[in-house]
Amino acid sequence: MDSNQVHVTIDGNELDVAQGTKIIDACNLVGIHLPSLCYLKDISSYGSCGVCVVEVEGAKRLVRSCMQSVQNNMVIHTHTQRVLAARKTNVELLLANHEMTCTTCERNLNCELQELAQQMGIRDQRFVKTRKKPLALDLTSLSLVRNPNACILCNRCVEVCRSMQSVSAIQMTRRGLSTQVATFAELGLGNSVCTNCGQCSLVCPTAAITEKSSEQEVLDALADPNLVVLVQTAPAIRVGLGEAMGMEEGALVTGKMVSALRTMGFDRVFDTQFSADLTIMEEGYELIERIQKGGTLPMITSCSPGWIKFIETFYPEQTDHLSTCKSPQQMFGAIAKTYYAEKMGLDPATIKVVSIMPCTAKKFEAGRNEMDSSHAYWQHKGVVGEDEHFCDVDYVLTTRELARMLKRLGINFASLQESQFDDPLGESTGSAVIFAASGGVMEAALRTAYEKLTGNSLENLEFSALRERKGIREATLQIGDLACKVAVTNTLGNARVLLDQIKDGKSEYAFIEVMTCPDGCIGGGGQSIPSHAEQRSKRIESIYEEDRGKQSRKSHENPSIQTLYASFLTEPLSEVSHHLLHTHYTKRSAWDY
Amino acid sequence: MHDRLVAIEHIVAQHRHEHGALLSILEEVQRTSEHNYLSKDELAHVARSLTLPLADVYSVATFYAFFNLKPQGEHVITVCRGTACHTRGSKPLLEKVLTYLGISLEDDGSATTADCRFTVHTVACFGQCALAPVVSVDGVIHSRITEKQLLMLIDALAGKKEAVV
Numbered sequence: 013m014d015s016n017q018v019h020v021t022i023d024g025n026e027l028d029v030a031q032g033t034k035i036i037d038a039c040n041l042v043g044i045h046l047p048s049l050c051y052l053k054d055i056s057s058y059g060s061c062g063v064c065v066v067e068v069e070g071a072k073r074l075v076r077s078c079m080q081s082v083q084n085n086m087v088i089h090t091h092t093q094r095v096l097a098a099r100k101t102n103v104e105l106l107l108a109n110h111e112m113t114c115t116t117c118e119r120n121l122n123c124e125l126q127e128l129a130q131q132m133g134i135r136d137q138r139f140v141k142t143r144k145k146p147l148a149l150d151l152t153s154l155s156l157v158r159n160p161n162a163c164i165l166c167n168r169c170v171e172v173c174r175s176m177q178s179v180s181a182i183q184m185t186r187r188g189l190s191t192q193v194a195t196f197a198e199l200g201l202g203n204s205v206c207t208n209c210g211q212c213s214l215v216c217p218t219a220a221i222t223e224k225s226s227e228q229e230v231l232d233a234l235a236d237p238n239l240v241v242l243v244q245t246a247p248a249i250r251v252g253l254g255e256a257m258g259m260e261e262g263a264l265v266t267g268k269m270v271s272a273l274r275t276m277g278f279d280r281v282f283d284t285q286f287s288a289d290l291t292i293m294e295e296g297y298e299l300i301e302r303i304q305k306g307g308t309l310p311m312i313t314s315c316s317p318g319w320i321k322f323i324e325t326f327y328p329e330q331t332d333h334l335s336t337c338k339s340p341q342q343m344f345g346a347i348a349k350t351y352y353a354e355k356m357g358l359d360p361a362t363i364k365v366v367s368i369m370p371c372t373a374k375k376f377e378a379g380r381n382e383m384d385s386s387h388a389y390w391q392h393k394g395v396v397g398e399d400e401h402f403c404d405v406d407y408v409l410t411t412r413e414l415a416r417m418l419k420r421l422g423i424n425f426a427s428l429q430e431s432q433f434d435d436p437l438g439e440s441t442g443s444a445v446i447f448a449a450s451g452g453v454m455e456a457a458l459r460t461a462y463e464k465l466t467g468n469s470l471e472n473l474e475f476s477a478l479r480e481r482k483g484i485r486e487a488t489l490q491i492g493d494l495a496c497k498v499a500v501t502n503t504l505g506n507a508r509v510l511l512d513q514i515k516d517g518k519s520e521y522a523f524i525e526v527m528t529c530p531d532g533c534i535g536g537g538g539q540s541i542p543s544h545a546e547q548r549s550k551r552i553e554s555i556y557e558e559d560r561g562k563q564s565r566k567s568h569e570n571p572s573i574q575t576l577y578a579s580f581l582t583e584p585l586s587e588v589s590h591h592l593l594h595t596h597y598t599k600r601s602a603w604d605y
Numbered sequence: 606m607h608d609r610l611v612a613i614e615h616i617v618a619q620h621r622h623e624h625g626a627l628l629s630i631l632e633e634v635q636r637t638s639e640h641n642y643l644s645k646d647e648l649a650h651v652a653r654s655l656t657l658p659l660a661d662v663y664s665v666a667t668f669y670a671f672f673n674l675k676p677q678g679e680h681v682i683t684v685c686r687g688t689a690c691h692t693r694g695s696k697p698l699l700e701k702v703l704t705y706l707g708i709s710l711e712d713d714g715s716a717t718t719a720d721c722r723f724t725v726h727t728v729a730c731f732g733q734c735a736l737a738p739v740v741s742v743d744g745v746i747h748s749r750i751t752e753k754q755l756l757m758l759i760d761a762l763a764g765k766k767e768a769v770v
Contacts, residue, residue, distance in 0.1 A: 180658035185667040194667075196659035197645045205659070603653035605645070 018084040023091070035077035035088060036064050044090050047099065047128055049106070049217045050166035051078035053544075055176060056215075058167040062102040063128065066090045074098050100132045108139035110218075111146070111161045117219050122541055124217035125164060142189045152200030154379045155208035155372040156221055160192050163220035169193060169212035176530065178505040179322065181206035193220070196605055205325050205602050207504065209318035209528045210372030210410075210537020223372045223538060226407040227417055233364045233407070234277040241364045242352075243278040244344045244437070245269060247285055247448035248370035248533035249411055250558065251551040256415030256540035257425035262550025264558060267430020272423050273368075274431065283433045284367065285440030287344035288447045288456070290576070291315065292567035294593050295337045295453075296460040297584035299523055303494070308332045310499075310514065310521040313453050315339045317377035318528030318537075320597065322504045327511045328599035333524075336594040340447065341367050341374055342383050344437065345404030346592040349386030351580045352437060360390050364406045368414050370448075370536030373528065378405040385592045410538030439572040442473075442565030445558045450502040450532030451478035451485065452555070454525040458489055458498070459566045466492045473565055479556075481531065481549075484509060486521070502527040502535075610650050612637065617654040627655065627665055631672060640676035640721055678717045678724035680762045682755075683741040687730030693737040693749075699727065701752045705759065722763060 017028040025042040036046045037053060049061035057078055065074040069087040074095060077088075089095065107129060114120050143161075150158035167184065170193060174180045181204045185194040195204040213221045233241050254263030273281045299311050314320060314335045323331060338346070345365045353360045367374060377383065386404050390396045409417070418425055433439070443459055446452030455475050462470045477487040478498075483506040486499045499521045501507055507526045513519040529535045534551035535543055559565060567573065581588050613634055620629045630651055635643050643666055652662040666672045684690075684699045703709055706723050708716040715726035733739045736748030742758055 174658075180660050183658075183660035183664035185664050187668050194660075194663070196663045197648070603649050603659060605649060605659065 018082050018086070020082045020085070021087045023089060029082055031081070033082050035066060035068075035075065035080050035082055035086075038082050039066075039077065039088070039090060046077050046090060047131075048078055049124055049128070049164060050168060052168055052171065052215055056166075056168050056171035058171065060166055061106065061164065063099050065095055065098050065102070067092050067095050096132075100134065103128050103132055104134055104138050106164045107134065107137055109141050109143045109161075110137075110164070111159075112137060117162070118222045118225070119162075119216075119219035119541075123219065126218075147192065150195070150200045150202075151224075152202030153206060153208065153224065153376070154202065155224055155375040156201055156206070156210060156213060157224050158193075158201060158221050159219060160194075162218045163193055164218060165191055165193065166217055168215040168217070169221055172211045172215055173206075176211060176503050176505055177207065177209060177318075177322075177528075178508050179205055179207055179209075182212070199605055203605055207318040207321040207325070207528065208373035208376040208537075209504070211529060212537075213372060214537055214539065214541055214543050223410045223413065224375060225413055226375070226409055227413050230366055230407050230409060231417070233366070239362055239364050240279050240358055241277070241366060242280045242282055242348055242437075243273050243366045243368065244282045244284045244287070244341070244348075245273070245368045246341070246370055246374075246533060247288065247445050247452075247555065248536055248539065248551070249368050249414070251448065251534055251554040252370055252411045252536075252539045253415060254425075255547070256411055257418065259426055260550075261547045262552075262554045264554040265425075266558065267432070268425060268428040270433055271428040271431045272418055272425055275423055275428075276417070276421060278366070280434045280437070282344070282348070282437035283440050283444075284340045284344055284369075285444035285447070286437045286570070286572060287340040287347065288444035289441055289567035289570040289573050290343050290347070290593070291337055291340045291447075292443055292453075292456045292460050293573060293577070293584045294343075294589060295335050296457050296464065296567075298335055298337060299457065299461060300465060301585065303496075303522060310519055310524045311335050312524045312526055314595075315447065315453055316526060316528045316533075317371070317373040319504065319507060319526045321373070321376070321600070322507065322528070323511065324598050325600040326508075326602050327515070328601065330511060330514060331597040331599065333514065334597060336596070338383075338593055338595045339374075339377060340444075341369065341408075342377065342404055342595070343593050345378070345383070346385045346389075347576070348437060349402070349404060350389045350592060351576060353386075354580075360386060361396060361400055361402055365404065367405055367408045368411070369408050370411050370533045370539045371408075371529075372410060372537045374538070375408045378403060378408050382595055389592065411536075411540050412538060415540060436572040436575065439570055440562075441567055441570050442559035442562035443567040444570075445555055445562065448533045448555045449479075449552045450527045451475070451500040451525065452532065453527075454478055454498055454500050454523065456567055457523070458496075460568050461496075462489065462491050463566065464568065465494070470566075474556075496522050498523045498525075500525045502532055503530050504528055606646065609647070613647060613650045614654055617651060621655060627651075627657070627662065628669075630655075631662075631666060635672060642673035642676050675713075675715075676717060676721055678722050680723050680743050680759075681741075682723060682725045682759070684725065684727050685729075685731045685733075685737070685739045685741075686727045687734065687737075689734035689737040690730075690739055695738040698738055698740070698750070698752055698755065699725070702755060702759070705756055723759070 016031050018031050019028050022042050029038045039046050046064045048064040050058050059076045059079040064077045066077045067089040068075045147160040182193050250266040254265040270281050312333045348365050349360045384403050387402050443456035478500050484501045488497045531548045535548045616633045620626045648662050652659045706718050710716050717724040731739045740747050740750050
């Protein structure tokens with residue numbers, strides 16, 4: 013036997029597993045899924061819920077399988093009477109202070125606590141409440157809502173915020189029966205360093221952290237005959253929505269999604285991938301200009317709004333490294349309410365732009381003060397007054413919100429026919445699809461930059477080094493006589509490493525892509541729950557499948573983008589582009605509140 | 606405020622290399638503060654000086670009962686609400702003190718007069734059960750105390766000459 017392996021017996025199954033494996037993970041290897049409300053493999057091991065207990069021969073007490081690693085010759089029993097009784101009691105204890113409002117809860121039917129209570133046959137609240145009055149909701153954030161009354165203190169949110177994102181907006185505060193997860197001085201997420209990434213809402217086992225819903229506002233807009241309601245869908249939705257509608261993990265549902273949105277009553281179904289191609293044009297040219305004219309390098313991508321707030325807050329002195337390009341969501345809004353409105357003869361004030369995003373931070377982004385360039389455009393033309401203000405993007409829905417709405421409207425998603433996006437803001441290339449996966453923006457930008465700089469056609473479009481699933485990936489692309497060294501990363505903890513290199517003057521890169529969430533937008537904080545690593549792998553596969561199937565795989569070959577430049581923007585980085593498609597950043601501080 | 610921030614930086618500099626520096630720093634910041642508490646600004650300044658997340662510093666400050674997050678009175682009256690004291694009338698005693706000072710306990714179990722002269726709070730047990738009811742005034746334990754004695758003590762601290770009837 014390999015010296016790094018230990019021999020264990022789990023419910024009579026004998027197996028060898030790597031030393032250091034947690035009992036709970038070893039059990040998975042023999043097909044036994046132990047329940048846990050706090051454990052997150054490789055991220056959080058806190059042992060607070062006590063639901064994963066097992067009996068280990070020779071041990072006096074029951075063992076928390078998420079805390080204890082396997083040892084040689086360990087004999088484990090996962091479902092003795094004693095184990096089952098202890099698990100049930102522990103869930104009952106967690107329910108003591110829980111609001112028993114399942115029917116009106118956002119996470120109804122998608123709640124880990126509810127599922128366990130159901131499985132264990134818990135039918136009443138056996139233990140008395142220790143909390144005298146309900147705690148206040150945190151409604152300060154544009155992206156997220158915290159309901160401490162639903163919280164079971166599992167620590168998962170605290171841990172993803174701290175170790176994955178290195179943000180630490182929330183912490184366990186007070187102690188004993190008064191313990192609660194809170195922001196500094198209970199000022200709320202909206203007044204904290206929170207980047208709105210929403211990873212906390214993905215891992216929350218209950219409804220203690222959820223997205224701030226815009227479902228009703230969108231239904232109201234759809235019902236208003238005086239409005240023209242446009243919808244844009246982010247690349248990652250087409251591989252996340254199917255899951256939320258009961259289809260297999262990573263199901264590619266582009267055509268069904270378009271049909272569903274049309275059935276819902278959107279006047280035009282457009283694609284954020286159109287503006288992703290546009291982003292590549294602007295960002296690609298910006299990179300070329302910075303390289304040729306000696307601008308600030310490395311240039312760093314700016315599509316991911318959690319990342320933007322992160323660098324603004326923790327590295328405000330480095331915001332010059334950010335591309336000035338708005339994200340595809342915001343470029344879409346600005347173009348829809350100017351170019352498209354003009355083209356179709358629509359009153360921009362009657363257009364509502366709804367985004368479907370895998371992201372909670374997009375809600376914050378859409379609400380940023382500077383994201384109203386379409387209004388400035390029309391105001392400059394004297395068409396609208398200052399008091400008739402509108403934003404470029406009106407409402408942002410997460411994958412989860414859209415799924416809930418589709419269910420509410422009785423749309424049988426799996427059986428829908430496939431249909432096509434509307435023109436012209438629905439046309440996109442393979443480069444735009446891969447924005448959904450970490451490394452995709454970089455790959456797309458390189459495809460365009462290479463061809464624009466050299467005039468040659470790029471033979472191999474897939475950069476395998478950028479597709480590896482590790483924290484920081486790098487590659488060097490020879491563009492003519494220029495060796496362009498680039499890096500790709502995801503999660504903010506990893507981004508910190510690259511920013512610290514820049515700070516120390518040790519960064520060798522010309523271009524860096526940062527995505528806030530694990531594996532990029534396909535693992536976004538607004539995606540369907542659960543969203544674990546194996547699921548994310550399947551979503552990534554589907555994204556690359558869509559890219560391979562696209563007629564064109566390079567942004568600059570998108571005919572609708574070419575028309576947009578020819579008839580409206582003139583050229584990348586033009587004056588109109590600067591007004592509509594580029595932005596500026598706010599310097600914040602991690603210690604101001 | 607500026608002087609205070611400089612003072613905090615000085616405290617941080619003195620302790621920052623010690624093991625468990627944050628606790629020593631918070632203790633000293635509280636001890637040197639005007640009303641014996643840690644204000645948001647002071648906590649934020651400590652966090653900034655140590656490059657710690659605000660939420661982490663808040664977590665520590667709220668964990669320990671020793672740290673106050675609200676201004677404390679010049680004089681602190683601690684009424685024991687343990688079982689023995691309860692049976693010997695600590696509840697009416699507490700109510701009497703609160704009424705006398707015109708304040709009522711907040712969610713965190715304490716109350717401070719508007720002029721910051723007096724803070725009243727409770728503890729679960731002093732471990733002096735044989736001497737119940739027990740009240741501590743500015744750290745001095747008073748055993749088998751009566752309402753009248755306690756109110757006289759308060760008057761003395763408040764500088765009033767007449768005793769309460």
